[in-house]
Amino acid sequence: MDPTPPLDAPVTRRHFLRNGARLMAMTGLGVAAGALATRSTGASWVWQLDPAKCLHCGNCATQCVLEQSAVKCVHAYAVCGYCQLCTGFFAPEPNELTTAAENQLCPTAAIQRAFVEDPYYQYSIDEQLCIGCAKCVEGCNRFGNGSLFLQIRHDRCLNCNECAIARACPGDAFRRVPADHPYLLKTAS
């Protein structure tokens, strides 16, 4: 710490400049903080992807900073047609409509298919297995209702200041959303 100069000590040029610079810096910070505070929010922002803009390119599976992506497939059950031949579940031209691995589109068998009533089947996602590759999303959007779509799962997302997937997204689908409404879900219109 500088030895405090006595009160009647002459102000040196260096001291004067330093005090002036500090005063200016504090004023600048105050002005910036004030300008931002008028627009600032107590809430915070989180990343989310807009399913309407998503191009199902598969970048989400590989570009996330996490070893296993924070983006997973989710299912809007109310939008789903409960098809027997689900193009999100079955590979194109499946041998037969069974859950055998060679018939499935999902590389990790993360979609579970359960019989509800004839001829309807319910599909649900096992998030432990889902890698967010969007193969099912592509299939569902091509022929079906588009009820399978990608979302950032906020129990996994680190909320990086710059989302690595957003940078690589060809559809510009990622944006910041308020943390109290952190999902952009598809709903039956």
Added chain:
Amino acid sequence: MLRRLKFIIALAVILLPALLACAEQRFPPPDFEETHHVLPSTTTPAARQIWLQYADTGVFLAALATAVWLIYKKRSRSRLVWLSLFSLAYFGFYRKGCICPIGSPQNIVLGLVNPGYAVPVTVLIFCFAPIVVALFAGRAFCAGVCPQGALQDFVLIKPVAVPPWLEQALSVVPFIFLGAGLIYAGAGTGFVICRYDPFVPFFRLSGGSFILTMGAAFLLLGMFVGRPYCRFLCPYGGLLRLASLASKWRVRVTPDTCTQCRLCEQSCPFGAMREPASAARNPASLGAARRRLGWMLALLPVLVVAGAWAGSKLSPAAAQLHPDVAAAERYVRQLTVPAQYGLMTPEALSLQRAAGDPEAILKLAADLRHRFDLACWLFGGWIGLVIGVKLVSLSVPASRTDYEPDRGACFSCARCFTACPNERVRLGRLPAADKPATP
């Protein structure tokens, strides 16, 4: 007849929305009349609780205050090490390094430039609190709170002195990086400071090969060169360096009189210790020094103008890095020379998106190019200013009577305190009889 027509029209008006809704869904959802199956709802795990973020901010402010207290009141290196260990564990490995003050100026600039982005209060505090502390008490943040700094501090085993010319030359890099980061954040292209933070991948235990290699290189280098990232790259370190140049109080090697024993000279691994220098030591060289300072002051505006001119030439290349500009250019190029991109590649998809609404994306790209013109012009001028001010500062004769740490470069790590025999006497580790004679 008329009544029937009215009825049909009314029916159509009523049913139209329902018909449209059905048209959106190719396969209408079944109503499960047999089984009365209840549709599950989509799960939505909540984001991190807001009060936890305020708790982080509280821990951050408390750590800053503790660092200042340990440096100025306790003058204790060992306790400061414990504090930085805590910060490494909490802000590094627990909070995974986001958000950290190093990247926060980008959010501030984005908030100032883009009215659509409201800066969260926590980000404001993370950005401004260490600067305010530095304006009064120096870089206490670097010493005890920054996890990146703590990581580098712990790998430092055999510090090697960096030659002063290299040290001075490299010390302008943080400011250039800061300028680039803020320009890119302001233009809405991305947060380059976060992208090239070499230590955050370690905190997350995952990352791309490039950034992990960069991090490993910095850690290897950090074994021999004290805190290479903090000194030669960290943009926030640059801000704090400026702030602590104007700081009210400063770290001194000894609170007592300096006996000029030079024992502290070797204790600083960061090249921040400065030897005594008297401005009036050699009157013969005073005139030459003044002339040099005059030349450098005259050179400053020249450098700024030259930098701004060179920067404006960079604008087209810099704008290319923005994805929307890149998409627009790809679209325009494809109109004359049809390009073949693989099916479902990001290039092909962005082209598809651009082709969907070409006018909008071309207008957006033109708008962004204008922004980049201004930004690159400013950035070039900023580089000129940084280099010019560095040259001026090197030409200003220093005036010191004692060995003391440089205001800007000192991280307040408290290593030099115990190197001082007077401090050891004060702590009772040396008997007062061994106290070196005062000159």
